[in-house]
Amino acid sequence: MLRHTITICFxxxxxxxxxxxxxxxxxxxLPPDEANEFAKPMATFLGSYFNSGGYYSADVPNDFRFKxxxxxxxxxxxxxxxxxxxxxxxxxxxxxxxxxxxxxNKGNVYLGPQGYISYPHGFDVASLPSAIYQxxxxxxxxxxxxxxxxxxxxxxxxxxxxxxxxxxxxxxxFTDLPVDIAVxxxxxxxxxxxxxxxxxxYVKSDSxxxxxxxxxxxxxxxxxxxxxxxxxxxxxxxxxxxxxxxxELYPQIADQVLSTSxxxxxxxxxxxxxAIKFSVIVFNVDLNVTSQFTVVGGLSLQL
Amino acid sequence: MKILFKSxxxxxxxxxxxxxxxxxxxxxxxxxxxxxxxITASGNGPNxxxxxxxxxxxxxxxxxxxxxxxxxKYVAAAYFTITSTAGLQGTGxxxxxxxxxxxxxxxxxxxxxxxxxxxINNPLKIELxxxxxxxVNEYLADYQNNDCFVAELYxxxxxxxxxxxxxxxxxxxxxxxLKLKF
Numbered sequence: 091m092l093r094h095t096i097t098i099c100f101x102x103x104x105x106x107x108x109x110x111x112x113x114x115x116x117x118x119x120l121p122p123d124e125a126n127e128f129a130k131p132m133a134t135f136l137g138s139y140f141n142s143g144g145y146y147s148a149d150v151p152n153d154f155r156f157k158x159x160x161x162x163x164x165x166x167x168x169x170x171x172x173x174x175x176x177x178x179x180x181x182x183x184x185x186x187x188x189x190x191x192x193x194x195n196k197g198n199v200y201l202g203p204q205g206y207i208s209y210p211h212g213f214d215v216a217s218l219p220s221a222i223y224q225x226x227x228x229x230x231x232x233x234x235x236x237x238x239x240x241x242x243x244x245x246x247x248x249x250x251x252x253x254x255x256x257x258x259x260x261x262x263x264f265t266d267l268p269v270d271i272a273v274x275x276x277x278x279x280x281x282x283x284x285x286x287x288x289x290x291x292y293v294k295s296d297s298x299x300x301x302x303x304x305x306x307x308x309x310x311x312x313x314x315x316x317x318x319x320x321x322x323x324x325x326x327x328x329x330x331x332x333x334x335x336x337x338e339l340y341p342q343i344a345d346q347v348l349s350t351s352x353x354x355x356x357x358x359x360x361x362x363x364x365a366i367k368f369s370v371i372v373f374n375v376d377l378n379v380t381s382q383f384t385v386v387g388g389l390s391l392q393l
Numbered sequence: 394m395k396i397l398f399k400s401x402x403x404x405x406x407x408x409x410x411x412x413x414x415x416x417x418x419x420x421x422x423x424x425x426x427x428x429x430x431x432i433t434a435s436g437n438g439p440n441x442x443x444x445x446x447x448x449x450x451x452x453x454x455x456x457x458x459x460x461x462x463x464x465x466k467y468v469a470a471a472y473f474t475i476t477s478t479a480g481l482q483g484t485g486x487x488x489x490x491x492x493x494x495x496x497x498x499x500x501x502x503x504x505x506x507x508x509x510x511x512x513i514n515n516p517l518k519i520e521l522x523x524x525x526x527x528x529v530n531e532y533l534a535d536y537q538n539n540d541c542f543v544a545e546l547y548x549x550x551x552x553x554x555x556x557x558x559x560x561x562x563x564x565x566x567x568x569x570x571l572k573l574k575f
Binding site: 178182196199201202203204205206207208209210211213256288290291334336337338 | 422423424425426427429452453454457463468469471473514515516518564566570
C-alpha cells in the first residue's frame, strides 16, 4: 500500500501521466526543437529534485553507520521558466510572442501563411512539493548513498529510478580543521516509458542528473548542526516521442517517433541549512539557491 | 526510544501526505485542438458553394481524452485560400459554420475582399462578436451530442480570367480548447 501510494504520487508529481494524457497536443504536438524549449523546466525540475538532499552534515565517522531519510522538498519555478519564445521554423511564422512552457499557463496560437499553429498549455505551476527517500551506509569516513525505486507499470507507463552518491570526509587527512568538510558525488537516473497499445501515445524519457559538491558542517553540543555547501550539477533528459503534427505543418517528420535531448538549467547550487539530532532521529532543513530555488526538509533515522 | 520511533513514523506519514499534495496540484489540464478543414467549391456559376462536415471525433487528441473532457470552448478561427481558378472573384466570398445539422448557422463571415487570391498565404483571422462566440460555446457545451459541424464556402456571382467552370479550394480553421480533468 505504501509503495503503491508513493508510486502513484511520484508519477503524478512528475506529470508523467499528464504528459501521456496530453499526447495529442502537448509534447507530441511539437517538433524536437520546440519540444525541447517547452519541456526544459521539467528537465531542470528533475535536476533540482534529484540533486537535493544529499547531506545535512559533513561528519562521516569511521565506524559503521546506517541512516534512512525521508526528504520533503518545495521547489519554486521562477517566472523566467514559465514561458519561451517559439520558433517553429516554418516560413511566415516569425517574431512570435511568448507561449507557455510545461510549467507555464496558456499555450498560444499563431496565425501564419499555413493557418494556425497551436502550442500546448502548461500545467500552470509556480511551485512543486515533492518527496523522496534514501538510505546511506558509511564506514571509514566514506558514505554510500542509495536511492531506488523498482521499475513498475502504472496506467500504461513503466517507470522507476535509482541514484547513487559517494561522500568522503576529508578531515581524516587534515588535522585541526575547525569544521567538518566532505566532498560528494551523486548520480540519479529516472526513466519512464509508455507501454500501452496506442503507438501514437509513445513517450520515453531518460533523465540523468549529476552533482558534485563540497560541503562543511559544524556540530554544537552534539545536537545542533549548521551546514552549507557549494555544488555543481547538471541534468539532461533524453526523450523519444511520437510526433503527431496536429498543426499539419511538418508532414516530412509527422507520424513517427522523434528524439530530442533536453539540458536542464542546473549549474551551481549554494546550500545552507541546519539540523537537530534527537538521539537517533535527525531533523534538517536547508535552503538551496539554484536555478529553481528549493527548500528541503528531512527526517532521518540514524543508527 | 519507542517514542522516537513513533515520531519517526508519524512524520513519515506526514511526509508522504506532503508528497500527495503534489498529486492534487494539477486539477485540470487544457489542450488546444486545432481543426483544419479543406473545402473545394466548384461549378459554372453564377454562385458556387460546397459544404464539408467534420466532427471533433475525427481528431485523435479529442478521442484520446474523450473520457476526461469537462468542457470545450472556442479559441480562434481563420480562413485561407489554397488554390483557385485564375483571377477568381465574386461579389462576395462567404464562410459559414453551421451546427451539425447543416442548417443552423453558428456564424457567417463575408471576407473583406471577394478576390480568392487575396487569401493565398495570407489567412484571414475570423473575428467573432461576443454573441457569436457565446453561440459557439453554447453549442460546444453539449459536446457529447454536438461534436459535429458543417463548414460552407460560398462565392457569389463568381467570375475569373479562365473558366467556367470555376473552382476554389480554401481551408477553414477552428481552434478549440479542451478542459480535461486530471
